[in-house]
Amino acid sequence: MDVQNIYYDGRIKIPYTWYVGETGSRFLIALRDNKEIWGNQCPQCKKVFVPPMKTCGECFVPTGEWLKLADTGTVESFTVVHYENGVAKRPLPVIYGLIKIDGASGSLLHFIGDVKPEKVKIGMRVKAVFAEKRGGTILDISHFAPVKG
Amino acid sequence: MGKKVAVVGFGQTKGRSARKDVNGVELINEAVVAALADAELTIKDIDAVVIGNMDHFEGVNYVDSWSVEGSGGVMKPIFKVTTGGTTGTTVAMSAYYHVASGMFDKVLAIGWEKNSESDTTGAIITAFDPVWERPNLGGAIAGLALEASKYMSTYGITERDGARVAVRERLHALNNPFAHLHQEWMKGIPVDQLVELLVTSKENVMLAYPLRMSDMCPRTDAAAAAIFASEDVAEKMAAVPAWVASTTNRHNFALAGDVDMDRNTTMASAAKRAFEKAGIKEPLKEIGVCELYLPYSYAGLKWMEDYGFCAYGEGPKLVWDKVTDMDGELPVNPSGGVMSSNPIGATGLIRVGEAALQIMRKAGTRQVQKDVNFAFITGFGGCYWADVMVLGKKKPS
Numbered sequence: 001m002d003v004q005n006i007y008y009d010g011r012i013k014i015p016y017t018w019y020v021g022e023t024g025s026r027f028l029i030a031l032r033d034n035k036e037i038w039g040n041q042c043p044q045c046k047k048v049f050v051p052p053m054k055t056c057g058e059c060f061v062p063t064g065e066w067l068k069l070a071d072t073g074t075v076e077s078f079t080v081v082h083y084e085n086g087v088a089k090r091p092l093p094v095i096y097g098l099i100k101i102d103g104a105s106g107s108l109l110h111f112i113g114d115v116k117p118e119k120v121k122i123g124m125r126v127k128a129v130f131a132e133k134r135g136g137t138i139l140d141i142s143h144f145a146p147v148k149g
Numbered sequence: 150m151g152k153k154v155a156v157v158g159f160g161q162t163k164g165r166s167a168r169k170d171v172n173g174v175e176l177i178n179e180a181v182v183a184a185l186a187d188a189e190l191t192i193k194d195i196d197a198v199v200i201g202n203m204d205h206f207e208g209v210n211y212v213d214s215w216s217v218e219g220s221g222g223v224m225k226p227i228f229k230v231t232t233g234g235t236t237g238t239t240v241a242m243s244a245y246y247h248v249a250s251g252m253f254d255k256v257l258a259i260g261w262e263k264n265s266e267s268d269t270t271g272a273i274i275t276a277f278d279p280v281w282e283r284p285n286l287g288g289a290i291a292g293l294a295l296e297a298s299k300y301m302s303t304y305g306i307t308e309r310d311g312a313r314v315a316v317r318e319r320l321h322a323l324n325n326p327f328a329h330l331h332q333e334w335m336k337g338i339p340v341d342q343l344v345e346l347l348v349t350s351k352e353n354v355m356l357a358y359p360l361r362m363s364d365m366c367p368r369t370d371a372a373a374a375a376i377f378a379s380e381d382v383a384e385k386m387a388a389v390p391a392w393v394a395s396t397t398n399r400h401n402f403a404l405a406g407d408v409d410m411d412r413n414t415t416m417a418s419a420a421k422r423a424f425e426k427a428g429i430k431e432p433l434k435e436i437g438v439c440e441l442y443l444p445y446s447y448a449g450l451k452w453m454e455d456y457g458f459c460a461y462g463e464g465p466k467l468v469w470d471k472v473t474d475m476d477g478e479l480p481v482n483p484s485g486g487v488m489s490s491n492p493i494g495a496t497g498l499i500r501v502g503e504a505a506l507q508i509m510r511k512a513g514t515r516q517v518q519k520d521v522n523f524a525f526i527t528g529f530g531g532c533y534w535a536d537v538m539v540l541g542k543k544k545p546s
Binding site: 056 | 172
C-alpha cells in the first residue's frame with residue numbers, strides 16, 4: 001500500500017534576548033556613541049581582548065585596564081562567500097575576514113567591503129567603516145575597507 | 150566499585166529575575182570563583198569540568214566551548230550534560246562518575262541558566278515530541294496540574310494542603326540570602342493565615358486548576374558550582390567532606406500521555422534503590438535533611454509518599470504536623486527549594502550544594518539544628534526523569 005509521508009510544520013519561535021553584560025556594553029556604547037574601538041587587558045598575560053572579556057580564560061583573573069585602540073587592523077584570513085545567508089543579509093558575494101585590530105591580541109570576525117574580492121589579500125591593511133545608523137551592536141562597524149595609499 | 154567521592158566546595162550566585170549586568174559566561178564565572186574560594190582551591194587544581202544547562206533557554210548550543218573564559222575550562226577536559234529539569238543533578242552525577250572512575254581527582258561541576266533570555270514555556274515545549282504532543286501541549290504548568298488533579302481526586306487532598314507546602318518553601322527562603330523569592334510580607338503572619346490568604350486572594354492568579362501562581366516555581370537567572378573530590382584528597386580539602394553515599398536515576402516514558410498519574414513511579418523507584426545502596430532502612434528517621442526538586446506545591450505532598458516518608462495520602466499530615474519545617478524531624482528544603490529559585494540548569498546542582506552545606510554545617514542562617522548524617526537530594530524533569538543522590542557525613546565503607 002502506498003502511504004503518504006506526512007510532515008508537521010513547527011510553529012515555535014522563541015524570542016531570545018541576550019544581555020551583553022556590563023563589560024561588553026561598555027565596548028558597544030563606545031562604538032555606537034563615539035565610533036571608537038576599545039579593548040581590555042589581562043593584568044597577568046597582558047593580552048588585549050577585542051571584543052572585551054570580563055575574565056582572562058587562561059589566567060582566570062578579572063581583566064583590568066581599558067585601552068582605546070586604533071580603528072585600523074590587518075586581515076589575518078578571509079573568504080568570499082557566494083551563497084545566501086539568512087542572518088548576514090548583504091549583496092553577494094560577501095567577504096568575511098578575521099581582522100586583527102592594531103594593539104589587540106586576537107582577531108575580530110567581520111565583513112570586508114569597498115573592495116573587489118579578487119583584490120583582498122591576507123596581510124592587507126584595513127580600516128573600520130562605521131554604520132550611519134548605530135544601535136549598539138557589533139554591526140555599528142559596517143565593515144572594514146582597505147586603507148588607501 | 151570505584152573511588153569514594155565527596156563534595157568539598159560549593160558556590161552559587163544570588164537568584165534574580167534578570168541578571169542584566171552579566172552575560173551567561175560571566176554569570177558562570179561568579180559561581181566558579183565562589184566554589185573555588187569555598188574549597189580554597191585555584192582553577193589549576195581542577196582536573197576536569199562538567200557543565201550543564203538547557204540549550205533552548207539561551208539558544209547557545211555550544212555551551213561547553215562558549216563558556217570556557219568563565220568556567221575555567223581552558224585546555225581542560227569538559228563534558229556537557231543536558232537532561233532538562235534534572236540537568237543540575239545529572240551534572241552532579243556525572244562529576245561523581247568522573248571522580249569515581251579514578252581518572253580525575255578534582256572535578257568542577259557547573260549548572261547555570263539565564264531564563265530571562267527566552268520564553269521559558271516556549272523553550273520547554275521544544276523538549277516534547279514534535280508530532281504528537283507539541284501541537285497541543287500547555288508547557289510544564291498544565292502538565293503538573295494534571296498530576297495534582299488526579300492526586301487530589303484519589304486522596305481527598307485540598308487546595309489548602311497544597312498551599313501549606315508553598316508557605317513552607319517561601320518561609321524557608323527568607324533564611325537564604327541566595328534565594329530568588331524573598332516574600333518579606335509573610336514574616337510574622339501565622340501559617341494558617343498565610344495558607345488562607347493564598348487560597349482566597351484574587352491577586353494569586355489561577356494558572357491551571359489547581360495551580361495558582363503561589364503553587365509554582367519562578368524562572369530565575371543564577372549559576373552554581375560544586376567541587377567533587379576523590380577519597381585520596383577530599384579530607385585534605387574539607388574539614389567535613391560531604392560524601393556521596395549513593396546516586397541513581399530512573400525514567401519511564403516518552404509521551405506525557407503515558408505518565409502514571411497515580412504515583413510518581415520514577416521517583417519512588419530511584420529513591421528506594423538509593424536508600425538501599427546507602428544502607429538506609431528507615432528514611433524518615435535516618436535522613437537528617439532533604440533538598441528536593443519540588444517544582445510545584447503538590448509535589449511536596451504526593452512525592453513525599455513516593456519516597457517512603459509516609460503512607461499514600463498522608464503527605465498533607467506530614468506537612469501540617471510540621472515534620473518538614475526547619476525544626477521538624479525531617480526538614481525539607483531549608484534553602485526555600487525550587488519554588489523559591491529555579492535557574493533550571495543550576496536548580497538540581499543547588500540541591501546538591503545546599504545538602505552538602507548542611508552536612509558540612511556551613512549553611513549559615515539556613516543551617517538545620519539537628520545533626521545531619523544523611524542528606525537526601527532529588528532532581529526532577531520532563532518525562533518524569535528522576536535523579537536521586539544521598540550525601541553522608543561518614544565516608545562510605
